[in-house]
């Protein structure tokens with residue numbers, strides 16, 4: 001075969017090298033038998049004898065002694081320990097999408113994410129945390145063949161490669177060129193720990209894209225713990241340089257959620273409360289007229305696009321950060 005200019009890229013690191021970066025979430029030793037019966041290679045580690053469960057041919061690399069998730073959840077005969085609406089095709093999901101609208105901001109932000117994503121590999125490798133279902137508006141990320149995605153979630157799905165807990169990511173330091181995390185940080189017990197892990201598994205100047213709710217009621221029942229203002233979200237990512245940040249869903253979307261949960265609190269069930277909020281779907285169109293900080297003060301959620309930094313934002317910077325919010 002002749003040489004083309006494009007063959008130059010062959011000198012770069014090959015794809016799939018992320019598999020060699022998989023580590024035990026407890027002791028960071030290498031994991032043997034990745035696909036069949038994964039065990040930690042360190043003989044003094046708990047996960048050497050007990051190994052890790054496998055669900056749908058995917059290793060469950062969770063340190064069960066230090067996780068909200070229990071080994072038994074993954075060792076039962078169920079095909080998926082925590083079944084979700086993976087395809088987003090259920091009636092409830094469709095109704096929710098109609099009422100709340102698609103997420104056009106995520107699609108726009110993917111363009112920026114792709115633009116800033118750099119790699120010394122043939123294809124940049126992006127870790128998706130909470131990737132069991134395709135996040136709202138994230139279709140472009142999944143359809144982009146120039147990016148290699150490594151999907152993780154707390155349950156196995158066709159979109160994941162392994163099961164992990166975001167508090168202890170089972171990867172070597174500096175493995176990824178980017179991390180994509182949509183609607184996950186409200187579901188972890190310690191968001192700061194999860195973000196420290198994102199920082200650790202990113203290579204220097206690696207990219208992160210996060211979306212996290214602010215004015216949203218409890219969802220996913222027992223697994224919902226925290227909300228963030230835009231300033232709080234910025235502080236959470238204080239070891240990152242901000243490229244862009246702003247609201248996802250304005251006060252109109254937040255108001256639709258409130259109507260639905262108000263009906264629910266008065267005794268309407270999940271389905272009926274969705275139907276009750278349906279006639280108010282037009283409120284989200286008013287979000288287009290919202291301006292400035294008043295929108296950020298009442299938004300449904302926020303995104304943050306940033307770059308891993310070796311410097312930390314100072315507390316003194318935070319009041320100024322609020323003043324220039326959009």
Ligand SMILES: [Zn+2]
Pocket residue numbers: 024025026027028029040041042045046047048
């Ligand atoms: Zn171990």
